[in-house]
Amino acid sequence: MQLNQNRYHIQGVDVLEMAEEFGLPLYVYDADKIIEKIGTLQSAFSGVQLKIKYAAKALTNVSILKLMRSRGIDVEVVSINEIRLALLAGFDPDQIMYTPSGVAFTEIEDALALGVRLNVDSLPLLEWIGQHYGNRKPVGIRINPHIAEGGNVKIQTGHVDSKFGISIEQRNQIRAIVEQYSIPVIGLHIHTGSDFKNADAFLKGAEVLFELASDYPNLQFLDFGSGFKVAYREGDHSTDIVDLGRKVTTAFQNFCQHYGRELELWFEPGKFLVSESGVLLVHVNVVKENPTRTFVGVDSGLNHLIRPMMYDAYHEILNVSNPTGEKQTYSVVGYICETDTLGWDRSLNQVRPGDVLALKNAGAYGFSMSSNYNSRFRPAEVLVYEGKPYLIRRRETFEDLMRNQIEIDFEEEITVKNN
Known part of the structure; x- marks a missing residue:
């Protein structure tokens, strides 16, 4: 990922344009x-x-x-x-x-x-x-x-x-x-x-x-x-x-x-071959100021990138929407009903609701260890090859969550039993 006129690019492709085209959260590989x-x-x-x-x-x-x-x-x-x-x-x-x-x-x-x-x-x-x-x-x-x-x-x-x-x-x-x-x-x-x-x-x-x-x-x-x-x-x-x-x-x-x-x-x-190739792009849902720290809540979490919680792994985080904003200290957290901190006390350019953040070194053990915890969808994946982004995995849908589930009609079972 390179800085070019204050915008972040992968092989010349603006990551914000990819976020707009493919939606968030999004895995992008170089x-x-x-x-x-x-x-x-x-x-x-x-x-x-x-x-x-x-x-x-x-x-x-x-x-x-x-x-x-x-x-x-x-x-x-x-x-x-x-x-x-x-x-x-x-x-x-x-x-x-x-x-x-x-x-x-x-x-x-x-x-x-x-x-x-x-x-x-x-x-x-x-x-x-x-x-x-x-x-x-x-x-x-x-x-x-x-x-x-x-x-x-x-x-x-x-x-x-x-x-x-x-x-x-x-x-x-x-x-x-x-x-x-x-x-x-x-x-x-x-x-x-x-x-x-x-x-x-x-x-x-x-x-x-x-x-x-x-x-x-x-x-x-x-x-x-x-x-x-x-x-x-x-x-x-x-x-x-x-x-x-x-x-x-x-x-x-x-x-x-x-x-x-x-x-x-x-x-x-x-990891050596793919870690540095990947970024996870996420959307900022809320900036929440508490007495002790300011939290940035994003539309991702340990269901998409478990390494910070599982291995205490460090992933550099960038505000790609506001690369010239004044630096402030934030803790970036996910939307999972579990402690799923992606980065404690990070110095980031001012973060606002609606911004896009990039988590680097996300190519290895990111998507491959992802889950549907909290019934959340797994992200789409994009590969940038020879200067062009290719969708290589579609974002999951509710139909994907239900595909292998089998519903039991308990009301019908009770009616049959009572009769």
Whole structure:
């Protein structure tokens, strides 16, 4: 988003014009920013056989998936419906890495029938694969390295008490099951969490995989997951991708030389690719002055952007209707009957009822974690591509809320009973 003659634009398109055309609240994504992030990763890891697997859960809109595919990006999914979306977007089954967590074996069976690759997350699943498929299904194995790294504790996934992956301390049990059923292990995977500021966390995880790789002579890839930190406010620290690329590439090349052949290096970025591309545009309903603070009530809330309440996440907020107004301090809150503060004590250009605010870094885990709480509709989504806004999801309607509900006519039931 750029400031141009005191108006905010995405690829030259005025966000207020999009608000007028498509209505509010509204998610808007900048395709150029996504493409830029892809290029950053590809450049940083140009010295290895890199495969980027977009973590679809961050933003699952099928048009976003198609954009990724058009740029040579594969996809990582965590559910059967994300598999179906990826196939619908045109991905080949072997481009889809499926990493479930504690799902029913029937879902695994359905996924494998579609031809996707499987990342095994538990010993019971590994045993089940061996019993049902023997040596017919190559798999990756997700390892929990017992490394506590990352930001908010809710997004740390590699510590000893995490539900994700098979504990590195169960190394011998993994190998015993693999050997018992001759399961082809073609990859090892690790993901320790999110919001890593430097390469150290990746290098710690890499050492675990490098050591474990000696158990499996037929590997095709090592998957380091993701967790790259993005900046949420001015001066915020973000992962130095160039430094990360240099250090991890060197370590990986040394490993491959020791292993005896070159493997593929995989990453599974989600937030890194789409977070900065998105803004959530909202309408100011009321400016409410209390003795202790001034609240700005908007037509959105945790039903559209749950990250501030769930992760204490910071999203920069801009008044795009009054960019030159005098700065004042406000707390921006939603319209949900629940505490759903989007931003405490923010210095914003004077806010008036009817203004449009923009919440930045809303591309990842915004719409994908949205809900119909309070029977509210989910917003429309727009993708700006090559300077033109495209509607990629219609706003929900009351008919959408009622589509799967079945009404019981209790008065008729009572009448029948009484007769």
